[in-house]
Amino acid sequence: MVRLVLSIVGGSVLLALVIIGFMAWTPTPPRLDEDAIRTASARYSARIIRDDYGVPHIYGETDSDVAFGLAWAHAEDDWETIEPTLLAARGVLARYDGQDAAPTDYIVQLLRIQETVAARYESDLAEDTRALLEGYADGMNAWGLENPDRVRPGVLPITGQDVVAGFVLRTPFMYGLDEDLGELFAEERQRTISIGETETAWHSIDGPNPELGSNAIAVAPSRSADGHTRLIVNSHQPFTGPVAWYEIRVHSEEGWDAAGGTFPGAPLVLHGHNRNLGWAHTVNNPDLADIYVLEINPDNDNQYRLDGEWVDFETGTAALRVHLFGPFSWVFNRELVWSAHGPVVRRPHGTYAIRWSGFDEVRGVEQWYRMNRAEDFEAWMDAMNMQAITSLNTIYADRDGHIAYLYNARMPVRAEGYDWRQYLPGDRSELIWSEYEPLANLPVVIDPPSGYVANANNTPFRATSPADDLNSADFPSRFGIEWEMTNRAQRLLPLLEADTSITDEELLEYKFDLDYAADSPVARLVAELVAMDLDDEPLLIEAQRVLGEWDFSTNVDNRSAALGVLIAIKCIQNRHDTHPWTCEPVEALRRSALDLMDHYGRLDPSWGDVNRHVRGAFDSPVDGGPDILRAIYCGCDELDEDGHFIGMAGDTYIMAVEWDETGAVYSRAIHQFGSATLDERSPHYADQAGEFVAMELREIPLEMDALMAVQESDITIP
Template sequence: MRIRLRQRRHTVAGIALLTALTTTAALPPAAADRHEHPRGDGLSATIRYTEYGIPHILAEDYANLGFGTGWAQAADQVCTLADGFLTVRGERSRWFGPDAAPDGSLSSATTNLAGDLYFRGVRDTHTVEKLLATPAPAGPSRDVKDAMRGWAAGYNAWLKQNRITDPACKGAEWVKPVTTLDVAARGFAISVLGGQGRGVDGIAAAQPPTAGAREQASPSRDEIAHAARELFSQEDSDMGSNAVAFSGATTANGRGLLLGNPHYPWQGGRRFWQSQQTIPGELDVMGGSLLGTTTISIGHNSRIAWSHTVATGVTLNLHRLTLDPSDPTAYVVDGRREKMTKRTVTVPVRGGADVTRTQWWTRYGPVVTSLGAQLPLPWTAGTAYALNDPNAVNMRASDTALGFSKARSTDEVLRALRRTQGIPWVNTIAADSRGHSLFTQSQVLPRITDDLAARCSTPLGKVTYPASGVAVLDGSRGDCALGRDKDAVQPGIFGPARMPVLKDAPYAENSNDSAWLANADRPLTGYERIFGTVGTPRSMRTRGAVEDVSAMADKGGLKVADLQKQQFADRAPAGDLAAADAAKTCADLPGGTATGSDGTAVEVGQACRVLAGWDRTMSTGSRGALLFDRFWRKLTATVPADKLWKVPFSAADPVRTPHTLDTRQPGFATALADAVAELRGAGIPLDGKLGANQFVVRGDKRIPVHGGTESLGVWNKVEPAWDPKGGGYTEVVHGSSYIQAVGWDGGSCPVARTLLTYSQSSNPDSPRYNDQTHLYSQRKWVTERFCEKDIRRSPALKVVRVRG
């Protein structure tokens, strides 16, 4: 161990001496308590910047690597990071008022106060400290905790040594040093996004009924089923992804290929940030990290590449509580009375008195009175609901990411997943230099078997579980406990043996549908409903993706360039299926007019010709793309999916069905008329180029954006904000983010092309504010510099030595 450490130090020192270094001033001595603001005494890192401000961080151990990572993230994203730390400290109301809405990056809270009440409760009960103290493998490893401590010290060092220029927080008092606990709390918030994070408003609002209070009317079974489906629908989610791994059987050189295309928010705390992390002899990995985290979330090393897609596994369940008739804050299990745990939380509020509220917790988790706006869960005199989120005791995601970062094959990726079991809400797709491919839905999910759901579901659960995978169990029965799998690292979750896995298929692809069709020729079955569905209609994006990648696999001889073409082909599968029928029916409308939803007759003759001539892509130069987009959104919003097509879905032909647009539906002509009237009313030509009306504004420049919405099925997904007065789609809310196409050319150095669509920095005064966004607009890529020789050859090379 001493020899290895000495070798690392000599390597770091040797590289540091190769180029001129900028040395920063030292900070005052560190505080004795490591949870206080770390100041990084003795910590340092070398950061080598290449084109587009991509940092290559070199350090001798995990604490120093964390230091360099925290410093470099702060340099690019200090305001976004500082805003997120306010969230996890429960201090948004103090600085911005209780009624303002947070950006939604770290929870579903609709107001600052609701989010603060939740996160102050987490802080007051020392939840995160207890997780940090849990021994590995159930808790985080020493390497991860060292990296967190180093990250906090690096962030604080940057604050101490630099002046903030970003107008979003320049001179703001709320930008303050952080603690190791703050960094860990941010990781906790990301882990529970799919569980407690969904129920923040309902947790904050849950109060026992008062005497004489009127009970809410219960929604119908159909309304409940619809609400549950909508709550976990990928179509309305602000996160998604595509990824495909190709095995060596399909590639030009017999090695694997991977294309990763996560769809994440373009603003706020769930942005990706690109870097390389190197500890000589221990770690060498490159990719995208979620802001505020210490590890690479999606990336590659010299032997393997991996990506993630948001999975269909439902990361929470509910327990219906049978309450004591004399006390609505006590519930009964197997005939025995249990008192709820009362948590009193106080939140400071700007310009007003502190707000104090009570939260109620049970053996199952917090009492919750709603999941989103769609699914009310009323607390009555006899019944309440508690939310179980197994990821609320999971702080292992960083160890899983480290396992990927050090893996040498897809088998080692699987071993890392089985050892750490830290992935909360995503699938994993990977390829390696030996030609292996992998898909696995290895998530931390409540251990809800179909048998348990059949035995223990309440009447509500009998509706929600088949419809959406949300189990509602009878909390009054001890035999309805979730139990434990022998290979599970924590009780109440599925062990690795239960996870859907597909190894060495010619292609393994996922676009946020269930594991069933990761490869259409090798469908995955046999998993529990909570993981997702089998034999059900696939999304338009999944259908288009499987068509594309299966054709690529059949063709063979694939290279990284083929992945790049797939990423930016911008094919709209919905257009291929429906545009010709829409144009023909449009041309046959009597008098060339259609009646809009307001009863106005609209001339649509030009629209018919535009739709007929559209090239079926969402390219910036495409004419007719915007018209079809607006028409399709209106049509699919009014015509139910099972009424949209003449040929229905068939599980025997899931990629090609349903098909043939049913233009006889009354909503067809109405949607067409409304789309035409909308564009004309906004002064937008029906045949205008997409890029003229789908763009982002950076500084004083419009940057055209290609890609399309979820319902169109475009691989290169973007979800833009519609502003007809501003000229159309004037900003991307979420969509393609950190994109990577990775392969191996026969040598030890991987071939990688990457793109961070929104660029490294959100500071408009930074040269890294929009440089990669311009590349994205032009369908250009960054040629990655992973190997040492390539880093040294960079014409933009800048080396900075940072230290505490």
């Protein structure tokens, strides 16, 4: 959302106000009631045992005790990430971080995040969910009181509503609401208007290169060599920041017993497993947001036409307090406007309203809580049928041998006859939807005869064996379901299909596969370049030779991968395998060749010399690359000043979970760095980086005796 910065705040106004900003003293936060925090903390007791990798295992009598301890442990490791996440959800981040955070505050107020949470917190969330949230908030407050030097003034006290607001803010951005909002602030209108009676088609979903994604696999006993059920959890996230994974293990006497990954500010496992079942998410991209073009009354710009009548906008003011320097800040007032459709944005090229799935939903955290606590497939499906998590593919497996793939989406019930991928006319109330399709109407595959399901951010119509796949024709095009394949899916699904007796070792080999598929966009691009007549440019002729020798692997010793990947990330929006190249291939070849010659004096340095995994003093070659099952993304299309690609996203927290024939669960995992997310002095800042590079997983000690054999510390709080 920082892309909207000066479009929202106004650059010239900001500059003028900075000049006189010394007149605006930041108000002193109200005095913190420390006694109230201590009184609240006394209600809880949590035991935090850290294993030899520093991973916190939290034990307590109640779920809220465990949430209290989880907040304390996570704050110890990552408070500097958690704090701005909470401030962003309050819509006050700019008063601490300055003008770059002002767009976030504006969007929070425009989307009415705080108002929605306040109105629905008591009515929509169950009592046990609120107890969990408040235990987590009390844990952060207690930790903050003990560590005042790390907490900025005015942040405490944190409330359960703050935690929910974080979910409400982040969840719709998982399916791209930020991109829809961002395009409204472009210099020109970005789409046409669908006026009805249109023949809708399957639409592609454009996105930036590289395509950041995830992998998830479930294998039933019928497909396993030993009759075990297996689950691979492999979300691709940034290596650091507010959506970077943090590993946890939680256990309460009330029955909450789970392990997996969570985000800063989240009080539970977002993906992972409990004793009986597990799940993995990948990002999907259904069409869950609609933009309406409003007709404005020429005699009154505070009215818009709806069903033949002029209707008044609802208006308000966003008071954006922006930190300037030292103790000084300034309040910028920006117009807030809403129509019957939702928030309104006025631009020179039109006035627009936006409506998005989840604008009225606060129960995402409750759905994840129910998934954490589910004991069997039926209970877990009851949680999924809440549809409070507005998007995300979900792969499932359990001790009874059930597996499933769900194209989870809180899909609006929309009128027929319109192309909902385009802008909609804003003068028709029939287009303002208020209901959602049940999950059963979306692509769902349960216990397919093939015995496996998988997703790598590809179309849901390729989720298992071709004989068991769903038919896209059975689903309305107005859903906007993606049809593209990623390279990861092109590699993964054939590997699973060819193996009718999958072992644990084989499944990990498939997850860590290093190749581009023979029919991938990368392979087609290389074939096109190699076939060109480039006789007049010796450098390009040599580059053709290097490319012609590429076997499309990204192992660290490969001598052609550097040139191939450099070209591919310039020309391909990964997963859009039917789109034309996004650059001129010969120019991409030339630029890439010159880049390599400038840094290495050759076109074929080993891939490991280029592709690096770096964390503090740890600096190692790493296999994999963009849209490889062993995914490594650098977020760039040229080498850095040292001639490297430094990984910044992709494979992060990886889990391999299995249930044996008796129903016993075993779990292994690896994190790209370690449990100490920001503390370079900690032994756990990079202690997992070596195993991560080696593509090795470590055992998670699920039983107390195994944990105590490797425990590093053991404390009880408060």
